Amino acid sequence: MKENKKALCPECDEFTIPEIIEKEEKVIIRKEEFKVKVKRAICTNCHAEFGLSEYGFDEKQIAYDLYRKKHNYLFPDDIKRIREKYGLRQKPFSRLLGFGEITIHLYEKGALPDETHMEMLKLAENPENIKKIYEDNKEAISDSDRQIFENNLQKLLDEKKKNKLREIIIALFDYEPDIYSGYKKFNLDYFTNFIKLLLKFKSPLYKTHLVKICCYLDFLKFKNDGCSFTGCRYVVGPYGPFLDQYDKLFCYLKDRNAVETVIDFKNNAEYFNFTEEPDISLFSEKDMKLIREVTEKLGNLTPGELSNKTHKEFPDWNEKIIGQYISFEDAKYLKL
Numbered sequence: 001m002k003e004n005k006k007a008l009c010p011e012c013d014e015f016t017i018p019e020i021i022e023k024e025e026k027v028i029i030r031k032e033e034f035k036v037k038v039k040r041a042i043c044t045n046c047h048a049e050f051g052l053s054e055y056g057f058d059e060k061q062i063a064y065d066l067y068r069k070k071h072n073y074l075f076p077d078d079i080k081r082i083r084e085k086y087g088l089r090q091k092p093f094s095r096l097l098g099f100g101e102i103t104i105h106l107y108e109k110g111a112l113p114d115e116t117h118m119e120m121l122k123l124a125e126n127p128e129n130i131k132k133i134y135e136d137n138k139e140a141i142s143d144s145d146r147q148i149f150e151n152n153l154q155k156l157l158d159e160k161k162k163n164k165l166r167e168i169i170i171a172l173f174d175y176e177p178d179i180y181s182g183y184k185k186f187n188l189d190y191f192t193n194f195i196k197l198l199l200k201f202k203s204p205l206y207k208t209h210l211v212k213i214c215c216y217l218d219f220l221k222f223k224n225d226g227c228s229f230t231g232c233r234y235v236v237g238p239y240g241p242f243l244d245q246y247d248k249l250f251c252y253l254k255d256r257n258a259v260e261t262v263i264d265f266k267n268n269a270e271y272f273n274f275t276e277e278p279d280i281s282l283f284s285e286k287d288m289k290l291i292r293e294v295t296e297k298l299g300n301l302t303p304g305e306l307s308n309k310t311h312k313e314f315p316d317w318n319e320k321i322i323g324q325y326i327s328f329e330d331a332k333y334l335k336l
């Protein structure tokens with residue numbers, strides 16, 4: 001409440017601007033004692049002390065919040081968020097979980113769920129769990145609610161799959177920067193924008209071109225500045241260097257619609273199209289210039305010319321062992 005707002009004193013029935021004090025009080029929630037800092041008003045007329053609940057100050061809710069924190073409970077806003085992500089109104093969501101009709105409404109308003117209900121709500125947060133609950137209990141909600149729920153659930157499950165791939169990639173690329181990654185820490189969001197930027201300068205690009213341009217750019221950047229663009233590692237392949245784990249990276253980019261791919265059946269190849277603007281704030285003007293030059297130049301070569309170029313510029317290519325990481329020390333031999 002506003003500190004200088006007038007309040008009606010229940011003792012002397014006078015409207016005064018009370019003095020506000022803070023004090024600690026014990027509140028019992030389910031046989032547990034919580035110390036709650038409460039605000040009290042002292043009437044300046046008769047010095048009586050009174051509560052401020054009519055001004056939105058609710059000490060029971062504060063104690064509930066302490067209880068929620070202590071027992072790792074979801075908060076009313078969490079419950080609302082979970083319900084809304086499945087697109088259900090309060091009543092059908094209640095019924096789906098096997099609660100009473102208005103139970104979710106009460107929980108979202110601040111009532112404290114019992115332990116069994118709380119466990120159920122926590123389970124329901126995970127789309128895979130609620131899918132099982134739904135399969136056992138879909139009769140509890142109407143046809144139209146089922147439709148809405150199933151659509152939202154599918155979207156969430158798809159999203160989860162994408163996130164899983166993201167987690168896998170982040171784990172795979174969680175190595176310490178060294179001479180095999182151009183002394184740069186890999187960052188998936190930066191990499192995504194890097195690929196978008198390449199495709200902005202030259203699109204479509206064959207997959208082999210895209211992989212080799214990445215490699216060239218990382219090595220050139222290392223040669224100029226002592227660290228690569230992306231932190232990716234490159235592997236000795238039979239047809240030149242290739243980007244380590246590129247299949248997972250490209251799968252991720254496709255899932256996110258950061259790129260669009262088309263299969264070229266005539267040439268038995270896959271090419272990539274520009275779909276989304278990169279966040280160019282991640283790149284300096286000097287970097288953008290280098291990326292544009294290399295992408296346009298190499299992007300115009302035929303696959304044969306490109307393969308030749310990468311073979312020739314990396315020293316002792318034929319003596320390298322297939323499958324090994326390429327050291328960025330080789331960057332000093334690159335020309336362009």
Ligand SMILES: [Zn+2]
Nearest residue numbers: 009012043046
């Ligand atoms: Zn008074």
